[in-house]
Amino acid sequence: MRIATLAAVAVIGMAVNATSMAQTQSPTPASAPPSSFPAWAYPWVPDFKVTPADDVPQHVPDSTASFTIKQERDLFFVPDWHPEDHPAMPDVVAHGRMPDVRACGSCHRAAGTGGPENASLAGLPAAYIIQQIADYKSGARKFAGPQRGPSVLMTAIAKASNEEEIKAAAAYFSALKPAANIKVVETDTVPVTQIARVFYMLVKDGGSEPIGQRILETPVDAAQFEHRDTRSQFIAYVPKGSIAKGEALATTGGAGITTPCITCHGPDLRGVAPIPGIAGRSPSYLVRQLYDFQQHARAGSAGAPMGPVVEKLSHDDMISLAAYVTSLTP
Template sequence: MNRIRFATLFLKKSLTPRETAMKKWIGIFFVLISAAALVAQAPAGKDLGWAFPTAAMVVNKPPLHEQEEGQLTIEGSGKSYTMPQIEDLNAPPDWFSSEHAPAPRVVTDGRVNKGFACGSCHLMNGLGHPESGDIQGLTPEYFIQTMKDFKSGKRKDPIRMTAIAQATPEEDIGAAAEWFASLKTPATPWIKVIEQNTVPKTYLGQGRMRFIDPDDKATEPIGNRIIMLPMDVKRARLRDPHPGAGFNALVPVGSVAKGKALAQTGGNGKTVECAICHGEGLKGLGNVPRLANVHPIYLVRQLYNFQTGANSSADAALMKRVVAKLTDEDIVNLAAYAASLTR
């Protein structure tokens, strides 16, 4: 079925019985695909939509009452983009191109790998939004191996990274690895951890980013969750790479202290001290990645992936016993603590 026919089918005011049945089965197909993507990442039987955002959860509701129309700007940039340009995964906005070395083509041109420029999700500072990963400053060796693991299926991300790794030429992966490794450490933390017993009612919006619901002023218990919200909704929507456009991580009260105790002592044999491999202050050690001030829901996803085998890479083999005894609360506490550290 061509695209015009597909669109026409859903725009008709009245459908034939055959078309009605086709519409029903197409809807079921997309629900099953979205559900399969979620199951492939999140552990079965756990309500972890707050950590594993999928397209099926997205609500088509603007987070701001003001219109995002015409040419949009960021203070100090001198550039302007429309919102459709900003949301184009083929060509991310590079608001401050003079602040970094010229970017390799795969960072700014999604045609290299069938539609996903690195800078669209990970931003031009490498710090990214919560649905993606913080890749700023990773060693080229670790970056390249990670892409190989996604390509081979040893690491699984059915939403994005599996397809991206399979479509990106090796030379472009190498160029991106060197470029992101060269980016400067931000002057202020991209993530601010805040302990709270209750949180605002939120929803998953465009870009799989979570927003406070503008139509529901109620609050709810945080439970054993981490709720990631933009520090500045407008700047986050514009993919601003500067300080202040990062994210507040709302975490359970006491989780940072509990995470610190577990990370630093190993919890009487429950796990091992994180700094042994990840370095002092969890800032990374050699090719072992930094955990400090990384998006905590990204860390949550990785810890669960180690437990479930969704990540079966060589690095995951080293982590398997480390995470085996961790409870859901332990995982949230460790992620909250790591995110609270300065990089």
């Protein structure tokens, strides 16, 4: 089975066990804001090795299409396994523009589903998407963790994109329906995993280990996800009790720890235009954004209102919020 993500394949490298990644963090009291970044949410092994690309046709479930690994690794091409799931893609989404504007769908997928390594764009308000590209362009939106490939590439693409391309991509993705593709499971133990460049995958016959203070988000079928199938499913393992704690934080603010998420994102957390919906989105992505806001790496238009929301959040609070929000229907 091929195990490298095709979402932003540029440089690949050796696998690292998720536990060793998590153990690099210093324990943080639940009552205090974190002083070090949540390493588990920023998986990044840039020299992870993969087998060479070939011209052998590949297939995924419930699709008559076939694409080769070479095609799937071409960031100016989008493997469209299920064209019936979405309207026609604008050129910037399907092909991009050489040499600097990669196809939006190559990372965010044809149906905007994205993956744990980046963002799901389906259903986000067009105005919000446009503003985020503007923030990447201006440098107002950065990232607080390591310089991972997806973030670096996104910044470069944003700076190279023109107004027409940005509007076309925003209109396309905002019209898509977000997919409910993540199952949240509360547990004390999780399967042993390794990092395949920017996401976690199960180690065959690897056994289990304590979950610790983290969320483990992994595709159900790593090969299917590698092929960038928009119908790929994921499991998010979260610590026991985190969903209930996250619900309390999201709906009441947790006695002054934060501002209730429902205040801005709506009672069902599906968004109130132009504020984006967050229900059902990747917990890895959500934690990265909470931490980026807390560290003032996201200083764009969303930075000011989110500042007081995240100021007092601990790592444990972020995990709980993400667990609850992801468990909701998008």
